[in-house]
Amino acid sequence: MSETIFRQAVSAILGNENIYFYWKGRIALYALLKAMKIEKGDEVILPGYTCVVVPNAIKYLGAKPIYIDVEKTTMNPSIDHFFRAITPKTKAIITQNTFGLSTQVDEIAEMAKEKNIYSIEDCTHGFGGTFKGKPNGSYCDAAFFSTQWNKPFSTGIGGFATVNNVELLPELKKVNQSLVQPTxxxxxxxxxxxxxxxxxxxxxxxxxxxxxxxxxxxxxxxxxxxxxxxxxxxxxPKDYFKIMGNVQYKKGVKNISGIYQLLEKRKKNAELYTEFLSKEKKYHVEKELHKNHSFLKYPILVKERGVFENRAINAKIDLGDWFCTPLYPVEKNFKLWDLNLSDIPVANILSKQIVNLPADTEKPLKIIEFLKDNINEII
Ligand SMILES: Cc1ncc(COP(=O)(O)O)c(C=O)c1O
Incomplete structure (x- = not known):
């Protein structure tokens, strides 16, 4: 019952009826890759500025993650980054709405189609947001979303896949037959x-x-x-391929209803942050990017992250450290995931300087006061 109501609510927002629920967002990605028949010898292109569970899903299938760099302004790869990384072994590409911002998704999806490569949109940060007026998740062959604790709305942990390319559906349904139930x-x-x-x-x-x-x-x-x-x-991991459970469906039904109010609050707070930071000539999300941004987090850059974070804790400001490493939250042994830091120089520098301002705060002016007090620490 809750599953049906949750499905209808998600479907109404995304305008898509092909929705498949999983225990976590990363499992939705794994299922999609499997339905695309990604296997040993294949390459999958992805941003070298992501969560480690994304390359994990690729590695679990024996395929090779190929990391591309990002642009400083968007913290996403551009279409040229994707284009240059394509080889005859490329089977799929993954675009991402980092912190809620989508970049050139329409063009990237189109290019992938022309080259006979599957495209997946990692919408784990971007549920409820839009790109050029269409809901995030609309452009690629498929997309996946997360409903984990700090995501656009939460079911505790959880996630789902949506499919636009209906040719994938029979294989995805077959793959899903081996899902296990939560214990x-x-x-x-x-x-x-x-x-x-x-x-x-x-x-x-x-x-x-x-x-x-x-x-x-x-x-x-x-x-x-x-x-x-x-x-x-x-x-x-053992029993990785797990479906969403009733606890999550119920929570989803309750929490999804507040999504638009939350989105509006995030966008308003982000406007205030941009206004302040641009006046101070500091790194900020540029005004023209706001319309394609759902601001799960607001990224800023700082000189000494440790110092800045300690000052924030003392001021009871809840900063995030998302993507303080290129494969968040892993800090070392990047070779294990086939990542060479020299391939992603911009992402590497960003990861050293980033902190995230809370976008859903009730007290944005308190955050701005804190930024003012620590302005010399901000890049
Ligand atoms: C960019 C990105 N992709 C995928 C995921 C995985 O989502 P989940 O935790 O629901 O598996 C995360 C998690 O935060 C993420 O940040």
Whole structure:
């Protein structure tokens, strides 16, 4: 029942009826790649500025991730980056709406089609946003979304795939036959975490609980975003290929209804940040990019991240560190994922300088005051 209502709600926003739900967004990507018959010997092009679980899905199938650099202004690759990386072995490309911003998705999808290559849009940051007036996820052969804790709306953890190229559907349905159900333990832990987030978390205990949660999830003691094995190996974890469960469908039905209000708030806050930072002649998301941006996060660049973050904690400003490494959150052994840092010089520098401002805050002026007080630290 909840599944049907959730499906209808997602479908109404995306204008697409081909929706498939999974335990996490990364599993949706894995399913799509499998439906595209990606296998050993194939190459898949992706931004060298992403979450490590994206190349993991490629590696689990024995294929090779080919990383391309990004542009400083958009934090996304341009169509030329994709074009230059195509070889006879390229089977698919993955574009991404980094922090909610889509770049040249229409042209990238068109180019892939001309070259007989599959295209996938990583919309994990961009649900609810648009590119040239169409919902994110509309242009490529398929797209995948995340509903993990800090995503546009949350089911705790979770994700889904949408398919535009209907020729993929028979194979995807076949692939999905081997999905496993979440265990009772999975569902109980997730329910407990969701309960804690909705009922226990308050402004007075937020900072304490945040550090406890981070410690527990780093040590694999709760369902965090990633389990240890995903961060230090390229072997597929046991029972990885899991479908979404009832706890998530129910949460999805509840939380998706607030998506447009949230989007509006994020966009308004982002406008304030851009106005302030551009006046100060600091790095900012340029005004003309705002219309294709859903601002899950607002990226800025700083000289000394450690110093800046400590000052933020003291001022009780909740900064994000998303993409503080090219394969977030992995900090070393990039070779394991076939990443050569010299192939992605811009992404490498950005990863050293980035912090993210909260876009969904009720108090944007407090953030701007903090930026003013620390203006010399900002690039
Ligand atoms: C760019 C990107 N792609 C994919 C994912 C994976 O999403 P999920 O955590 O739902 O598997 C993330 C996670 O944050 C991400 O940032």
């Amino acid at each position: 009772i333990k999975d569902s109980m832990i997730l329910s407990a975490l969701l309960f804690a987030r909705d009922n226990v978390l308050s402004p007075s205990n937020y900072w304490q609980l945040r550090s406890i949660y981070r410690w527990l999830s780093k040590n694999n003691l709760v369902i965090g975003s990633s389990e240890g094995k995903e961060l230090n190996s390229v072997e597929i």
